[in-house]
Amino acid sequence: xxxxxxxxxxxxxxxxxxxxxxxxxxxxxxxxxxxxxxxxxxxxxxxxxxxxxxxxxxxxxxxxxxxxxxxxxxxxxxxxxxxxxxxxxxxxxxxxxxxxxxxxxxxxxxxxxxxxxxxxxxxxxxxxxxxxxxxxxxxxxxxxxxxxxxxxxxxxxxxxxxxxxxxxxxxxxxxxxxxxxxxxxxxxxxxxxxxxxxxxxxxxxxxxxxxxxxxxxxxxxxxxxxxxxxxxxxxxxxxxxxxxxxxxxxxxxxxxxxxxxxxxxxxxxxxxxxxxxxxxxxxxxxxxxxxxxxxxxxxxxxxxxxxxxx
Amino acid sequence: xxxxxxxxxxxxxxxxxxxxxxxxxxxxxxxxxxxxxxxxxxxxxxxxxx
Numbered sequence: 001x002x003x004x005x006x007x008x009x010x011x012x013x014x015x016x017x018x019x020x021x022x023x024x025x026x027x028x029x030x031x032x033x034x035x036x037x038x039x040x041x042x043x044x045x046x047x048x049x050x051x052x053x054x055x056x057x058x059x060x061x062x063x064x065x066x067x068x069x070x071x072x073x074x075x076x077x078x079x080x081x082x083x084x085x086x087x088x089x090x091x092x093x094x095x096x097x098x099x100x101x102x103x104x105x106x107x108x109x110x111x112x113x114x115x116x117x118x119x120x121x122x123x124x125x126x127x128x129x130x131x132x133x134x135x136x137x138x139x140x141x142x143x144x145x146x147x148x149x150x151x152x153x154x155x156x157x158x159x160x161x162x163x164x165x166x167x168x169x170x171x172x173x174x175x176x177x178x179x180x181x182x183x184x185x186x187x188x189x190x191x192x193x194x195x196x197x198x199x200x201x202x203x204x205x206x207x208x209x210x211x212x213x214x215x216x217x218x219x220x221x222x223x224x225x226x227x228x229x230x231x232x233x234x235x236x237x238x239x240x241x242x243x244x245x246x247x248x249x250x251x252x253x254x255x256x257x258x259x260x261x262x263x264x265x266x267x268x269x270x271x272x273x274x275x276x277x278x279x280x281x282x283x284x285x286x287x288x289x290x291x292x293x294x295x296x297x298x299x300x301x302x303x304x305x306x307x308x309x310x
Numbered sequence: 311x312x313x314x315x316x317x318x319x320x321x322x323x324x325x326x327x328x329x330x331x332x333x334x335x336x337x338x339x340x341x342x343x344x345x346x347x348x349x350x351x352x353x354x355x356x357x358x359x360x
Contacts (some may be wrong), residue, residue: 052349056342077349119346251342 017100021090024099025073026066026108034065034161038205041162041180044301045169053119057168060116060155061161063108068106068157071136074098076144079206085199105136117221120168127167131160145207148214155188156181162294176243179234183293186231188202190224190263191286195267197221197279217275221267224282232256235293244297244305255289262286 038061042054049057073080073091074273076292081092090096109132117125139154159181166177196203197220203210212220235252244252262285266278 016321016328018324019327050349052345056346059342115342 017090017096021095023102024090024103025070025096027069027072028066030069030158031062031065034158036089036291037180037184037294038062038161038165040298041177042166042169044162045166047170049169050121050124054169056119057116057124057165060112060119061128061164061168063115064112064132065161067105067108067112068099068132068135070108071132072140073206074101074105075136075140077101077170079208082206083202085202086276096291102263116164116168121171123173124168127160127164127173131164134160146209148209148211149287150209151179151192152189155185155192158188168215169181175241176238178293179238179241179243182234183231184290186227186234187286187290189227190231190259191290193220193224194266194279194283194286198276198283206305221269221275225260225263228259232260238297245300248296248300250302251299252293255292258285259289 033056037057042049042058072294073089076086077089077091077098080086080089086092091098092099104303109129113129113132116128133153135157139150139157143150143154162180162184163173163177167173193211196212197217200210200212204213211223215223232252235256236249238250239252259282262278262282266275266282269275269278
């Protein structure tokens with residue numbers, strides 16, 4: 001009997017949505033990345049913050065990420081239904097009504113911005129509001145369906161959280177927080193285009209102008225390589241302005257060379273099968289890459305506190 | 311009186327879970343604002359004229 005089956009593939013059903021379906025609307029995996037980068041941004045910011053207020057600020061940023069996810073799923077339910085990766089999301093699978101997702105997204109958006117403003121300062125809250133607007137309106141509603149550069153500019157939305165967290169602590173936007181922003185910003189295109197290279201039939205079916213469908217595989221591979229170079233160059237800047245120390249620079253150099261090697265290997269592939277394999281490798285590596293780069297910045301800071309001289 | 315079918319029972323169960331979670335979320339909301347208020351006022355919260 002199907003209704004006992006508690007799997008995610010449960011069809012539309014009169015009994016209403018499960019709690020888990022609403023949670024899925026918040027894109028918990030994206031949320032975890034947002035929490036991670038925001039927490040590091042907060043720990044790196046000078047001056048420090050009361051831990052309780054810091055926790056509430058991270059919570060507000062996480063809720064804003066969830067709200068953006070719900071708004072994205074509300075707007076994109078038509079294209080989500082035709083892509084295998086997203087066909088089982090709560091709305092296309094019929095487990096949640098579109099209006100409910102919209103209501104949840106709007107309520108959480110307002111709540112998260114007000115909470116961050118009350119807990120820290122209104123610059124941080126304003127940046128958070130802009131982040132939600134950027135992701136839901138500029139990226140989801142406008143760029144995603146209209147230009148193959150969609151994720152380049154849309155990636156900015158994912159790059160804001162550490163900057164918001166930094167502003168929550170210091171009340172300012174500084175060169176260092178801009179660098180955190182830029183690292184994620186330049187990391188996003190190679191990361192997502194690598195995914196697009198091995199999932200392109202999906203995006204094509206949904207009519208989304210991802211770069212491989214529009215400009216072709218070779219152009220995409222070249223752009224991945226170019227953005228990877230810009231990314232690696234950007235990650236070296238913290239070392240030159242004293243924001244990152246020896247640990248960070250060593251990690252950035254080794255990881256950067258590895259990133260370029262993965263991108264170069266992808267660039268050199270000739271047949272479709274090898275390209276998909278190399279694309280998948282780069283995509284997987286890029287996830288660890290970003291995490292370790294951020295952790296290395298933190299490691300330098302911790303070493304500084306402990307008085308370890310390198 | 312009609313005996314509720316298995317689908318009704320499932321619907322009731324889901325609605326009950328949604329209500330419980332919503333209750334917990336609202337409770338957490340109250341707690342967050344309470345704690346935030348106390349932390350923001352700082353140690354001076356007790357230090358004022360009666």
